[in-house]
Amino acid sequence: MSRPEVVVHRDGDLLAAATAARLVTSLVDAQTARGSASLVLTGGRTGIAVLENLRDTPARDAVDWTRVDLYWGDERFLPSGHPDRNETQARAALLDHVPVPVSRVHVMEPSDGRFGDDPDAAADAYAEVLAAAVRPDDHGSVPSFDVCLLGVGEEGHVASIFPDSPAVREGGRSVVGVRDCPKPPPTRVSLTLPAIRAAREVWLMTTGTAKADAVALALTGTAETDLPAAGALGRHRTLWLLDPTAAAKAPSVA
Numbered sequence: 001m002s003r004p005e006v007v008v009h010r011d012g013d014l015l016a017a018a019t020a021a022r023l024v025t026s027l028v029d030a031q032t033a034r035g036s037a038s039l040v041l042t043g044g045r046t047g048i049a050v051l052e053n054l055r056d057t058p059a060r061d062a063v064d065w066t067r068v069d070l071y072w073g074d075e076r077f078l079p080s081g082h083p084d085r086n087e088t089q090a091r092a093a094l095l096d097h098v099p100v101p102v103s104r105v106h107v108m109e110p111s112d113g114r115f116g117d118d119p120d121a122a123a124d125a126y127a128e129v130l131a132a133a134v135r136p137d138d139h140g141s142v143p144s145f146d147v148c149l150l151g152v153g154e155e156g157h158v159a160s161i162f163p164d165s166p167a168v169r170e171g172g173r174s175v176v177g178v179r180d181c182p183k184p185p186p187t188r189v190s191l192t193l194p195a196i197r198a199a200r201e202v203w204l205m206t207t208g209t210a211k212a213d214a215v216a217l218a219l220t221g222t223a224e225t226d227l228p229a230a231g232a233l234g235r236h237r238t239l240w241l242l243d244p245t246a247a248a249k250a251p252s253v254a
């Protein structure tokens, strides 16, 4: 696993724009090296702002969107089209504006989908989607995602893996149903930390004073059971993309 690197941008707007530019380069590089690119999307304010910036930059056309596989790190388990679903927000921010094939947009099931209101069945189905996408040179039961984008919660959650929860202790499954989340909505579906750690690169993006303690704790070796963001590492690269307020207490940049 890689050691975390920290990049601090002047403010949240610049962070979102710079991360969108970074994504263009990474997706183009992955397509050049392997023929297609795989990207794990996140919900949350910063994650959606990055997608909006990607939509609005002319450089987005450097990416061949017909050869990008899109996954989600987590989903709020709500009916299809609900405005709070991460999928709904990502479609409005980017996916409705680029020619990515429907077959490459790998959504997590909604609560009115094939499995009704059973998040565990939705999680198992998503694990099968991931397993089916594994290539011969991947290791394990999920693809080696080129980039996994993650937001970070004030208490250090990533995807929908919250501190001291069954999800953060999951060592076997790649996707889990999550109940009783402290942040609404209470029911979600999430990749687990082992699935996130299959990614070549993990980018954790966050802004604001409220995130400063979580960022500092993650970068000073706190146990992942207490602070899940500490366990979100990429195989080749782990990048923390911050604004100055979120970085204010981080050891290497304070």
Ligand SMILES: O=C1O[C@H](COP(=O)(O)O)[C@@H](O)[C@H](O)[C@H]1O
Residues within 6 Å of the ligand: 042, 043, 044, 045, 046, 047, 073, 074, 075, 076, 086, 150, 151, 152, 153, 154, 158, 159, 160, 183, 206
């Ligand atoms: O609920 C969620 O929140 C986190 C963080 O969101 P933010 O607005 O504080 O950046 C996000 O990473 C996760 O995907 C989402 O479901």
